[in-house]
Amino acid sequence: xxxxxxxxxxxxxxxxxxxxxxxxxxxxxxxxxxxxxxxxxxxxxxxxxxxxxxxxxxxxxxxxxxxxxxxxxxxxxxxxxxxxxxxxxxxxxxxxxxxxxxxxxxxxxxxxxxxxxxxxxxxxxxxxxxxxxxxxxxxxxxxxxxxxxxxxxxxxxxxxxx
Amino acid sequence: xxxxxxxxxxxxxxxxxxxxxxxxxxxxxxxxxxxxxxxxxxxxxxxxxxxxxxxxxxxxxxxxxxxxxxxxxxxxxxxxxxxxxxxxxxxxxxxxxxxxxxxxxxxxxxxxxxxxxxxxxxxxxxxxxxxxxxxxxxxxxxxxxxxxxxxxxxxxxxxxxxxxxxxxxxxxxxxxxxxxxxxxxxxxxxxxxxxxxxxxxxxxxxxxxxxxxxxxxxxxxxxxxxxxxxxxxxxxxxxxxxxxxxxxxxxxxxxxxxxxxxxxxxxxxxxxxxxxxxxxxxxxxxxxxxxxxxxxxxxxxxxxxxxxxxxxxxxxxxxxxxxxxxxxxxxxxxxxxxxxxxxxxxxxxxxxxxxxxxxxxxxxxxxxxxxxxxxxxxxxxxxxxxxxxxxxxxxxxxxxxxxxxxxxxxxxxxxxxxxxxxxxxxxxxxxxxxxxxxxxxxxxxxxxxxxxxxxxxxxxxxxxxxxxxxxxxxxxxxxxxxxxxxxxxxxxxxxxxxxxxxxxxxxxxxxxxxxxxxxxxxxxxxxxxxxxxxxxxxxxxxxxxxxxxxxxxxxxxxxxxxxxxxxxxxxxxxxxxxxxxxxxxxxxxxxxxxxxxxxxxxxxxxxxxxxxxxxxxxxxxxxxxxxxxxxxxxxxxxxxxxxxxxxxxxxxxxxxxxxxxxxxxxxxxxxxxxxxxxxxxxxxxxxxxxxxxxxxxxxxxxxxxxxxxxxxxxxxxxxxxxxxxxxxxxxxxxxxxxxxxxxxxxxxxxxxxxxxxxxxxxxxxxxxxxxxxxxxxxxxxxxxxxxxxxx
Numbered sequence: 001x002x003x004x005x006x007x008x009x010x011x012x013x014x015x016x017x018x019x020x021x022x023x024x025x026x027x028x029x030x031x032x033x034x035x036x037x038x039x040x041x042x043x044x045x046x047x048x049x050x051x052x053x054x055x056x057x058x059x060x061x062x063x064x065x066x067x068x069x070x071x072x073x074x075x076x077x078x079x080x081x082x083x084x085x086x087x088x089x090x091x092x093x094x095x096x097x098x099x100x101x102x103x104x105x106x107x108x109x110x111x112x113x114x115x116x117x118x119x120x121x122x123x124x125x126x127x128x129x130x131x132x133x134x135x136x137x138x139x140x141x142x143x144x145x146x147x148x149x150x151x152x153x154x155x156x157x158x159x160x161x162x
Numbered sequence: 163x164x165x166x167x168x169x170x171x172x173x174x175x176x177x178x179x180x181x182x183x184x185x186x187x188x189x190x191x192x193x194x195x196x197x198x199x200x201x202x203x204x205x206x207x208x209x210x211x212x213x214x215x216x217x218x219x220x221x222x223x224x225x226x227x228x229x230x231x232x233x234x235x236x237x238x239x240x241x242x243x244x245x246x247x248x249x250x251x252x253x254x255x256x257x258x259x260x261x262x263x264x265x266x267x268x269x270x271x272x273x274x275x276x277x278x279x280x281x282x283x284x285x286x287x288x289x290x291x292x293x294x295x296x297x298x299x300x301x302x303x304x305x306x307x308x309x310x311x312x313x314x315x316x317x318x319x320x321x322x323x324x325x326x327x328x329x330x331x332x333x334x335x336x337x338x339x340x341x342x343x344x345x346x347x348x349x350x351x352x353x354x355x356x357x358x359x360x361x362x363x364x365x366x367x368x369x370x371x372x373x374x375x376x377x378x379x380x381x382x383x384x385x386x387x388x389x390x391x392x393x394x395x396x397x398x399x400x401x402x403x404x405x406x407x408x409x410x411x412x413x414x415x416x417x418x419x420x421x422x423x424x425x426x427x428x429x430x431x432x433x434x435x436x437x438x439x440x441x442x443x444x445x446x447x448x449x450x451x452x453x454x455x456x457x458x459x460x461x462x463x464x465x466x467x468x469x470x471x472x473x474x475x476x477x478x479x480x481x482x483x484x485x486x487x488x489x490x491x492x493x494x495x496x497x498x499x500x501x502x503x504x505x506x507x508x509x510x511x512x513x514x515x516x517x518x519x520x521x522x523x524x525x526x527x528x529x530x531x532x533x534x535x536x537x538x539x540x541x542x543x544x545x546x547x548x549x550x551x552x553x554x555x556x557x558x559x560x561x562x563x564x565x566x567x568x569x570x571x572x573x574x575x576x577x578x579x580x581x582x583x584x585x586x587x588x589x590x591x592x593x594x595x596x597x598x599x600x601x602x603x604x605x606x607x608x609x610x611x612x613x614x615x616x617x618x619x620x621x622x623x624x625x626x627x628x629x630x631x632x633x634x635x636x637x638x639x640x641x642x643x644x645x646x647x648x649x650x651x652x653x654x655x656x657x658x659x660x661x662x663x664x665x666x667x668x669x670x671x672x673x674x675x676x677x678x679x680x681x682x683x684x685x686x687x688x689x690x691x692x693x694x695x696x697x698x699x700x701x702x703x704x705x706x707x708x709x710x711x712x713x714x715x716x717x718x719x720x721x722x723x724x725x726x727x728x729x730x731x732x733x734x735x736x737x738x739x740x741x742x743x744x745x746x747x748x749x750x751x752x753x754x755x756x757x758x759x760x761x762x763x764x765x766x767x768x769x770x771x772x773x774x775x776x777x778x779x780x781x782x783x784x785x786x787x788x789x790x791x792x793x794x795x796x797x798x799x800x801x802x803x804x805x806x807x808x809x810x811x812x813x814x815x816x817x818x819x820x821x822x823x824x825x826x827x828x829x830x831x832x833x834x835x836x837x838x839x840x841x842x843x844x845x846x847x848x849x850x851x852x853x854x855x856x857x858x859x860x861x862x863x864x865x866x867x868x869x870x871x872x873x874x875x876x877x878x879x880x881x882x883x884x885x886x887x888x889x890x891x892x893x894x895x896x897x898x899x900x901x902x903x904x905x906x907x908x909x910x911x912x913x914x915x916x917x918x919x920x921x922x923x924x925x926x927x928x929x930x931x932x933x934x935x936x937x938x939x940x941x942x943x944x945x946x947x948x949x950x951x952x953x
Binding site for chain 2: 018020028033034035036037038039040041042044045047074075076078079085089092093094096098099100101102103104105108123124126127128130131133134135136137138139140141142143144
């Protein structure tokens with residue numbers, strides 16, 4: 001079986017996988033990072049979105065071997081010290097942007113990539129961006145609100161850092 | 163109002179774990195030595211099983227065992243509600259084996275289970291099972307299933323594919339009401355079949371412990387105690403004290419995770435055979451053919467009105483598709499959760515309904531968000547709007563003319579229910595203001611200038627939830643009680659653990675219930691923990707569905723808290739050397755009226771567990787109380803939904819541009835959470851009206867079997883919602899709460915379709931079915947404009 005190595009949430013990891021193993025499976029099963037969820041088998045739902053080399057990727061659309069050498073961030077890697085939430089996570093909590101929590105990790109990871117590309121998205125741009133993330137609980141109303149608030153907080157954080 | 167008490171929008175306690183990837187869903191759990199199950203399912207809708215040859219598959223790498231229906235001779239998956247035919251005879255109730263026996267009856271029916279060291283090995287091995295199936299003709303629609311000579315899903319166990327032919331109301335009196343009518347308005351509607359699609363696919367882990375003889379089942383359930391009872395007592399004959407069912411974090415349910423499913427029994431049973439834990443997790447395309455579907459009614463109805471537009475009588479004839487087998491609560495959905503709602507918010511004096519529930523070669527159908535009540539509401543609100551159009555009356559005026567007035571409660575309907583409270587004029591008025599109903603004409607004109615057809619639609623509705631009084635449902639055929647249990651454990655340092663039989667899978671109970679405790683005991687919300695979802699930790703529970711958690715589970719907590727306060731008051735009285743009758747408890751402090759004596763809740767809690775100075779002769783040490791609560795009646799939320807759509811006549815693309823919901827959900831504990839529940843319901847309701855449809859071909863193949871074929875609502879399908887509450891209090895529970903989980907999905911579909919028909923009225927379109935997809939809307943416009951071509 002092939003061996004893959006990559007950086008996940010800042011840590012160097014490696015493991016033996018069957019060639020057909022998806023990145024999502026490698027993250028959940030080999031690394032036991034179960035915050036990345038699998039909600040479909042056709043790459044529609046977006047529950048498995050992680051960042052690969054800084055961009056959001058549905059980790060079910062990539063083989064683990066394709067991520068060999070990559071820098072991967074999962075939902076567990078956002079609040080690294082365990083206590084301080086990323087501004088986008090905080091915004092989801094403040095705006096009730098989650099209910100059952102299953103789509104949430106993918107939503108948050110996807111939202112951060114949107115704001116990295118477009119720091120001040122309109123509601124309509126947020127809704128368009130979420131085409132690849134399905135939520136069955138919230139009706140998206142509070143997710144859109146959360147992402148707008150998270151974007152504002154990320155802009156503030158960036159301004160403070162500059 | 164305190165910052166964490168009743169009425170405060172407290173941020174959710176459960177969010178931290180979900181936002182940081184620390185949720186604990188069933189598929190996240192792994193047991194030492196765990197194996198994996200793959201279920202081989204039927205790809206035929208209807209076939210005789212002639213032979214299943216597993217010999218080659220058993221030799222595949224990693225395979226531990228393969229079982230078929232011949233190996234797994236256990237009890238039938240039970241149906242929880244007996245509905246009688248109109249002649250009083252019992253319904254047809256054919257068996258539902260966890261692994262198919264003799265025949266497969268729908269695409270997705272379980273044929274065999276392969277257990278292997280890895281999931282991939284199990285799945286690979288299943289391809290080597292050789293099936294000899296004799297394909298039989300299939301039926302997928304109610305009309306095909308009851309046609310003479312139709313293939314029989316259950317042969318002589320359900321002649322004519324009929325489960326039951328049931329009725330409610332007085333047919334002769336309703337007929338008499340029609341005789342004096344000035345107008346009769348008729349409608350035929352189909353309530354489209356939906357796939358619930360909670361984002362977390364179902365999963366189950368069975369784990370048998372030979373050392374203790376105990377079985378543990380981890381499962382994606384809304385009601386672990388119900389699963390323990392059904393699987394233990396009926397399917398596998400395992401006693402409760404040897405069976406633990408855990409429903410950890412569950413990623414959405416919407417009804418689909420109420421039922422006891424075959425896979426739960428299969429992994430539990432097989433774990434004893436292979437002596438290893440077994441995990442099964444559905445792939446999404448498997449969910450489509452194995453999770454109970456929702457809705458699927460075909461209905462004809464007639465409404466009798468007098469010359470002024472007052473309703474005189476309603477006759478309803480519904481055919482409900484139950485799928486191939488009776489799912490746990492399937493039988494009550496088209497009867498007691500549907501036909502009893504047909505009076506709606508109106509004073510219609512005579513109502514009669516006849517419901518035929520029918521077997522077909524499709525996935526079993528059961529309750530999905532709203533369950534019966536959306537079907538009743540859709541029918542009524544389409545019919546009322548149609549009546550207004552046919553009589554030339556205003557949409558709002560016809561409703562106002564027939565509303566049950568706010569001073570008429572309690573109100574007895576002709577279809578069994580007695581409504582306790584409501585104010586339909588108040589929710590209507592507020593919704594019309596919020597939606598700027600009176601400004602619609604200007605918006606329509608503006609849209610016309612852009613070449614768009616703009617329409618407005620309304621729905622005024624109610625529902626019955628907070629299910630349910632056990633004695634009432636028992637008299638109607640329910641095979642279970644519908645109370646709830648709670649345990650309040652006060653710890654020595656004054657923090658509190660609540661053990662509730664309700665189950666949270668997105669509803670936010672860990673916050674809402676903690677607010678009840680914070681308010682009642684005057685303690686910080688951080689000092690309260692809500693525990694649920696484990697039959698070993700929770701005394702008993704009937705679970706979460708039918709918007710019952712707060713109205714039934716919350717009331718059980720309030721009852722147990724009341725007992726805690728009673729006992730604590732006695733301890734406080736002892737400490738303050740006062741009589742218990744003179745002790746008052748407020749904001750976490752016990753005081754004696756007219757004195758400056760005071761003792762706080764924490765001191766009383768510590769005293770209960772360090773009882774040095776304690777009234778031992780009259781009180782036991784400790785501070786922990788149980789309560790069971792059985793409601794006196796259903797609760798009756800209701801309200802008004804108003805939808806505005808814009809249609810592009812060239813393409814049929816239909817956009818919801820405004821959606822307003824004003825709902826009476828009783829007292830609101832956490833407005834943020836309540837509004838979130840309503841938003842989610844609206845999305846599912848709009849999804850049913852415009853996007854979602856579960857489609858079979860005539861051979862019983864599911865055409866909409868994945869997220870590529872079944873249109874799940876996305877963010878860009880919706881505008882922002884205007885959702886708020888305008889409440890009257892429930893008259894029969896202590897909190898005055900009604901329920902908010904289903905209202906969004908119940909009230910909205912007819913508002914959307916009424917809006918679509920309003921937009922298309924000038925084009926001559928008078929009817930459209932759900933989902934009103936762009937193609938269907940475009941086609942309706944073409945047909946109306948070119949009637950000859952349509953024929």
